[in-house]
Amino acid sequence: xxxxxxxxxxxxxxxxxxxHSKQYVQARDTIIELEPVDIAxxxxxxxxxxxxxxxxxxxxxxxxxxxxxxxxxxQEKLIQGFSKSELKEVVDELYLDDVVDIIEEMPAxxxxxxxxxxxxxxxxxxxxxxxxxxxxTGSIMTTEYIDLKLTMTVEDAIKKxxxxxxxxETINVMYIVDAARHLLGYVSIRTLLLSExxxxxxxxxxxxxxSASTLDDQEITARKFEKYDFLTMPVVDKENRLVGIVTIDxxxxxxxxxxxxxxxxxxxxxxxYKPYLNTGIIETVKSRIPWLLLLMVSATxxxxxxxxxxxxxxxxxxxxxxxxxxMDTGGNCGSQASVTVIRGISLDxxxxxxxxxxIWKEIRVAVVVGMILAAxxxxxxxxxxxxxxxxxxxxxxxxxxCLTLIFTVFAAKLVGCxxxxxxxxxxxxxxxxxxxxxxxxxxxxxxxxxxQFAKFLLQL
Amino acid sequence: xxxxxxxxxxxxxxxxxxxHSKQYVQARDTIIELEPVDIAxxxxxxxxxxxxxxxxxxxxxxxxxxxxxxxxxxQEKLIQGFSKSELKEVVDELYLDDVVDIIEEMPAxxxxxxxxxxxxxxxxxxxxxxxxxxxxTGSIMTTEYIDLKLTMTVEDAIKKxxxxxxxxETINVMYIVDAARHLLGYVSIRTLLLSExxxxxxxxxxxxxxSASTLDDQEITARKFEKYDFLTMPVVDKENRLVGIVTIDxxxxxxxxxxxxxxxxxxxxxxxYKPYLNTGIIETVKSRIPWLLLLMVSATxxxxxxxxxxxxxxxxxxxxxxxxxxMDTGGNCGSQASVTVIRGISLDxxxxxxxxxxIWKEIRVAVVVGMILAAxxxxxxxxxxxxxxxxxxxxxxxxxxCLTLIFTVFAAKLVGCxxxxxxxxxxxxxxxxxxxxxxxxxxxxxxxxxxQFAKFLLQL
Numbered sequence: 001x002x003x004x005x006x007x008x009x010x011x012x013x014x015x016x017x018x019x020h021s022k023q024y025v026q027a028r029d030t031i032i033e034l035e036p037v038d039i040a041x042x043x044x045x046x047x048x049x050x051x052x053x054x055x056x057x058x059x060x061x062x063x064x065x066x067x068x069x070x071x072x073x074x075q076e077k078l079i080q081g082f083s084k085s086e087l088k089e090v091v092d093e094l095y096l097d098d099v100v101d102i103i104e105e106m107p108a109x110x111x112x113x114x115x116x117x118x119x120x121x122x123x124x125x126x127x128x129x130x131x132x133x134x135x136x137t138g139s140i141m142t143t144e145y146i147d148l149k150l151t152m153t154v155e156d157a158i159k160k161x162x163x164x165x166x167x168x169e170t171i172n173v174m175y176i177v178d179a180a181r182h183l184l185g186y187v188s189i190r191t192l193l194l195s196e197x198x199x200x201x202x203x204x205x206x207x208x209x210x211s212a213s214t215l216d217d218q219e220i221t222a223r224k225f226e227k228y229d230f231l232t233m234p235v236v237d238k239e240n241r242l243v244g245i246v247t248i249d250x251x252x253x254x255x256x257x258x259x260x261x262x263x264x265x266x267x268x269x270x271x272x273y274k275p276y277l278n279t280g281i282i283e284t285v286k287s288r289i290p291w292l293l294l295l296m297v298s299a300t301x302x303x304x305x306x307x308x309x310x311x312x313x314x315x316x317x318x319x320x321x322x323x324x325x326x327m328d329t330g331g332n333c334g335s336q337a338s339v340t341v342i343r344g345i346s347l348d349x350x351x352x353x354x355x356x357x358x359i360w361k362e363i364r365v366a367v368v369v370g371m372i373l374a375a376x377x378x379x380x381x382x383x384x385x386x387x388x389x390x391x392x393x394x395x396x397x398x399x400x401x402c403l404t405l406i407f408t409v410f411a412a413k414l415v416g417c418x419x420x421x422x423x424x425x426x427x428x429x430x431x432x433x434x435x436x437x438x439x440x441x442x443x444x445x446x447x448x449x450x451x452q453f454a455k456f457l458l459q460l
Numbered sequence: 461x462x463x464x465x466x467x468x469x470x471x472x473x474x475x476x477x478x479x480h481s482k483q484y485v486q487a488r489d490t491i492i493e494l495e496p497v498d499i500a501x502x503x504x505x506x507x508x509x510x511x512x513x514x515x516x517x518x519x520x521x522x523x524x525x526x527x528x529x530x531x532x533x534x535q536e537k538l539i540q541g542f543s544k545s546e547l548k549e550v551v552d553e554l555y556l557d558d559v560v561d562i563i564e565e566m567p568a569x570x571x572x573x574x575x576x577x578x579x580x581x582x583x584x585x586x587x588x589x590x591x592x593x594x595x596x597t598g599s600i601m602t603t604e605y606i607d608l609k610l611t612m613t614v615e616d617a618i619k620k621x622x623x624x625x626x627x628x629e630t631i632n633v634m635y636i637v638d639a640a641r642h643l644l645g646y647v648s649i650r651t652l653l654l655s656e657x658x659x660x661x662x663x664x665x666x667x668x669x670x671s672a673s674t675l676d677d678q679e680i681t682a683r684k685f686e687k688y689d690f691l692t693m694p695v696v697d698k699e700n701r702l703v704g705i706v707t708i709d710x711x712x713x714x715x716x717x718x719x720x721x722x723x724x725x726x727x728x729x730x731x732x733y734k735p736y737l738n739t740g741i742i743e744t745v746k747s748r749i750p751w752l753l754l755l756m757v758s759a760t761x762x763x764x765x766x767x768x769x770x771x772x773x774x775x776x777x778x779x780x781x782x783x784x785x786x787m788d789t790g791g792n793c794g795s796q797a798s799v800t801v802i803r804g805i806s807l808d809x810x811x812x813x814x815x816x817x818x819i820w821k822e823i824r825v826a827v828v829v830g831m832i833l834a835a836x837x838x839x840x841x842x843x844x845x846x847x848x849x850x851x852x853x854x855x856x857x858x859x860x861x862c863l864t865l866i867f868t869v870f871a872a873k874l875v876g877c878x879x880x881x882x883x884x885x886x887x888x889x890x891x892x893x894x895x896x897x898x899x900x901x902x903x904x905x906x907x908x909x910x911x912q913f914a915k916f917l918l919q920l
Contacts, residue, residue, distance in 0.1 A: 193622055207493075230495060243601075275537070276800055282828075293833065300785070327787070328755060331791075335896065339726070380757065435896075443788065
């Protein structure tokens with residue numbers, strides 16, 4: 001089959017029938033040609049008790065690939081039910097970085113079982129990766145790469161790849177190291193195949209290497225894949241000794257995860273790292289409530305500002321009706337600036353030293369935007385609100401509202417573009433300085449401006 | 461050199477000196493070992509008139525790689541200054557999909573020059589890619605892949621790779637086609653190297669192919685790279701004939717671009733596809749003003765609601781002070797729900813059929829969140845606002861505010877989680893249904909709830 005439907009509904013129904021009537025051969029043939037991630041999806045859609053049955057129908061290597069794609073709950077249940085030899089088979093087939101990912105999600109007793117079945121060398125490698133801090137490059141690397149010596153010929157290299165290639169995460173790039181494992185250069189499989197058999201690695205390798213350090217933040221390493229179009233990247237320790245590689249599939253996962261984290265922070269949610277539908281109610285509440293509480297309490301200032309201008313509002317009651325419009329427009333202008341800048345920082349397009357340029361740009365944008373909004377709003381106030389809705393709007397009141405708009409837009413853009421960069425400079429996550437936070441600050445500013453103009457122009 | 465600093469300041473200064481004193485050999489040696497993207501960055505930081513000079517210092521192949529990484533303004537100026545043979549050299553060295561990307565940014569006269577220098581076959585390929593709609597998979601594919609026949613042996617295949625591999629975008633995966641170019645299967649370079657020399661492609665190929673269609677949306681294709689951990693993906697026409705491949709570096713660019721687009725839409729900005737600092741003031745204003753105007757005018761409803769309850773507000777003036785807090789908290793709750801759901805839709809974790817599950821989850825979250833916020837707020841109203849700030853808060857007023865909070869949170873979460881999924885179902889971009897839009901709707905709802913409770917409980 002060369003085509004595959006995105007929807008597996010028919011397939012899942014057939015699987016249920018086959019499993020129910022114990023037609024295991026047919027069940028296996030139904031899914032065996034699918035990609036591991038799709039088989040995992042189907043297994044988890046089927047009744048829970050059939051997961052181990054389907055798993056045991058799969059050939060050893062494929063079973064391991066499917067295992068990686070299962071949710072950690074299912075993985076745990078499978079491991080609990082495995083015999084010792086079954087567990088060893090799966091662990092042996094898996095790539096090392098996948099074993100580490102799985103171990104990080106498992107309870108202690110399961111981890112113990114996994115480590116007990118691994119051979120001494122694997123166990124040492126697992127433990128060494130596990131010791132790197134969460135979110136570090138070391139924690140996402142694998143130690144299953146091919147290293148070559150400077151004096152090896154192309155023929156030697158291809159022989160080595162044929163010998164050990166099966167167990168390696170990738171054979172697209174090989175790394176050249178000296179006796180003390182210092183990283184000297186790299187050679188791609190393409191260069192190898194296009195070179196003469198007796199060329200040595202010293203002749204053909206590229207020594208312009210960009211490497212990551214084990215303690216580098218995983219997001220910084222992942223962004224380098226995007227910038228340099230790498231498929232793999234070497235990871236070195238402080239003495240420039242090769243200790244592992246990161247492959248693009250793991251870098252891509254990091255990018256997606258970090259972007260989700262940014263987006264959640266921008267919406268005042270603490271990142272959860274779990275698919276939405278798999279997150280429990282309490283967990284979701286926990287990730288949302290702290291910010292809501294903080295922002296709710298911050299709104300006290302806005303309330304106090306309104307209270308202190310109660311008399312002005314009582315004298316010209318129509319002023320109250322425009323508070324939401326002013327606050328929302330200010331909030332929206334601030335979010336536009338802050339979100340654009342936060343994304344620019346994420347993509348490494350904006351750094352601390354660009355602050356003056358960013359401010360100068362936002363000032364000019366703010367002037368143009370403020371003017372346009374004020375002009376449109378003035379027309380709307382005079383022709384729609386006054387003539388159509390008969391609101392008691394005078395030219396002076398319209399002027400108060402429109403002047404406030406201009407100054408609010410200005411303040412909002414300025415606060416919106418400055419705070420994320422300052423947060424970054426102080427070592428905080430700029431994403432926190434997005435819409436909700438900016439809105440709360442801009443609310444207070446816009447009300448203060450509003451009431452000052454009202455007091456001055458309306459002589460309150 | 462195996463290490464490289466992120467900052468190029470010292471390097472750029474040296475380059476300026478060398479270029480100024482016409483020490484071109486030293487200038488070349490200063491940058492020649494850097495990655496193309498870094499050389500491009502340095503060239504664009506240097507004075508504009510030196511770009512062609514530095515470009516001509518680079519070896520042919522590297523020059524082409526650097527050319528791809530330059531901004532389109534610099535590319536255009538370089539092409540305008542190229543002799544015919546220089547242009548031909550660059551076009552010949554470039555990968556086809558890069559040529560197409562460049563052509564898409566150039567004015568008509570430059571496009572004509574590029575097409576005139578390409579040979580007939582390249583020109584045909586360029587034109588065929590150019591005809592695919594923007595954002596389609598066809599528009600990001602390349603036609604430079606290696607295809608193999610079913611009857612070829614491993615030896616034949618490796619010979620072919622050695623012969624044509626230099627000009628191909630990748631040799632990590634080769635595709636097997638029949639005489640009519642129907643896609644039959646694929647074989648990775650690893651499989652080739654680990655097989656016997658006389659195995660045929662029919663013996664070793666994998667026929668479980670996941671392919672994209674030329675007209676598929678580029679984001680859907682890019683997400684498949686993430687899901688299946690692919691390095692390349694074949695692109696077929698309606699008759700399942702192989703017409704090109706997409707490589708992961710282009711898929712990654714699409715993912716980053718589409719995510720930026722989502723984030724911008726969520727902040728009520730029309731996507732611009734340009735780095736922030738390279739976008740002009742007018743362009744930035746144009747991408748921001750339509751949404752601001754729309755949302756500003758929508759706030760008319762909120763204003764009208766307040767106007768119609770003017771008497772109630774005049775009777776109990778303290779009610780006005782809590783409008784911002786209620787509106788902001790509602791807005792924040794709504795954004796949290798909508799942004800989470802929008803991201804879930806982007807990552808394919810949430811589809812139309814999950815709507816009931818999503819609503820049921822948000823209802824339960826809303827109840828818990830609403831209760832907690834209301835309880836905290838009640839305490840704050842009675843102990844801080846009344847005792848500390850001496851605001852005229854009675855238990856009934858506090859009750860009005862807290863009941864409004866509970867119902868607002870409920871409505872906000874419901875609207876926030878429903879609208880993005882409905883938008884998706886109707887074929888709109890769910891990202892538009894983020895914070896600003898939700899806030900405007902929730903503002904009106906929260907005010908209506910507030911005044912109903914006020915009228916009822918305070919007998920206004």
